[in-house]
Amino acid sequence: MTRTQRKDLVNSLGKMASILQCFTKHDRTLTLGMIQARTGYPKATAHRLLATMKEIGFIEQDRDRERYRLGLKLFELGSLYLANLDLHREAQPHVDRLAKLSGEVVHLCIFDGLHAVFVDRKEMDSGPSSLVMTIEGAPVYCTGVGKAILAFQDEATLERVIAAGLKAFTENTIVDPQRLREEMAATRKRGHSIDWSEHQRNLNCVAAPIRNASGSVFASISVSGPAERISPARIPVLGELVIETADTISRALGWTAPAKQAESRSPPRAAAS
Structure with missing residues (x-):
């Protein structure tokens, strides 16, 4: 892995952590717009990160696909x-x-x-x-x-x-x-x-x-x-x-x-x- 690749990976992990921190005991589900507003990330960036986090089980998406919640993998x-x-x-x-x-x-x-x-x-x-x-x-x-x-x-x-x-x-x-x-x-x-x-x-x-x-x-x-x-x-x-x-x-x-x-x-x- 090159230095640039390592830097990009660390940057992505930091952004994922910011998304996870958007959720609280009172805000158990959030829309893409709410996550975008809380992180300040562009819509495309927030959507891409959420898709990756969903794939690895850190995030789950409601059936209506409008709201996200923390995934079971985090509990595990x-x-x-x-x-x-x-x-x-x-x-x-x-x-x-x-x-x-x-x-x-x-x-x-x-x-x-x-x-x-x-x-x-x-x-x-x-x-x-x-x-x-x-x-x-x-x-x-x-x-x-x-x-x-x-x-x-x-x-x-x-x-x-x-x-x-x-x-x-x-x-x-x-x-x-x-x-x-x-x-x-x-x-x-x-x-x-x-x-x-x-x-x-x-x-x-x-x-x-x-x-x-x-x-x-x-x-x-x-x-x-x-x-x-x-x-x-x-x-x-x-x-x-x-x-x-x-x-x-x-x-x-x-x-x-x-x-x-x-x-x-x-x-x-x-x-x-």
């Missing part, structure tokens, strides 16, 4: 990625253990830049935890899993989330940017986040950040349940549980905790009901 690749993700392999026994100790639902999430994407879920009355095959994204500013990640990102990331909009899901959702910044500071100080029914009514959540080998927070783990069970009196014990579990997973991924932090962590105990 996403599932393959999750199945080979070190996080899921290392975290699975700890997800199960946390569910047993807390008696609540446990979620494991990764950060995609704007959302917390669920990759594992465990309930006490279910079998061993497994990949969440229907990949879902949760807002990072109003969920326990999201806030545990967002609090440890750089300022630019926080401001990008704020700029994207702070939609109110319940009366408890934090929609004021300054209040959210203060909440992030409080989360960093505690070492764990708290969702006081901010995303779903009567559902509270406690979560802690998971770090990679370099110490960067890229994921989180949480326990969640009805507000009457995840009560203010129970939060400190659950906080200890999720922090210890998150730290254990982080160490399995190659992270080394600072000496003082490692010494301060005591073994978790079953959360009181």
Whole structure:
């Protein structure tokens, strides 16, 4: 392959990626005109790229041929990625253990830049935890899993989330940017986040950040349940549980905790009901 051919290939891949990014949870299908408007590509270019992406399974076209949607091949690749993700392999026994100790639902999430994407879920009355095959994204500013990640990102990331909009899901959702910044500071100080029914009514959540080998927070783990069970009196014990579990997973991924932090962590105990 010549240098010119490589350059053209990279350019085409970049354009295809731009087309994929036109689709969102709310815009599941798009017309050629809508894709053209969002990418700025000429109609002929957008049509040619869509035809190629359709051929390889990245894009599907409705029977009426007027609207496009993401293809099944992307789901297959996403599932393959999750199945080979070190996080899921290392975290699975700890997800199960946390569910047993807390008696609540446990979620494991990764950060995609704007959302917390669920990759594992465990309930006490279910079998061993497994990949969440229907990949879902949760807002990072109003969920326990999201806030545990967002609090440890750089300022630019926080401001990008704020700029994207702070939609109110319940009366408890934090929609004021300054209040959210203060909440992030409080989360960093505690070492764990708290969702006081901010995303779903009567559902509270406690979560802690998971770090990679370099110490960067890229994921989180949480326990969640009805507000009457995840009560203010129970939060400190659950906080200890999720922090210890998150730290254990982080160490399995190659992270080394600072000496003082490692010494301060005591073994978790079953959360009181």
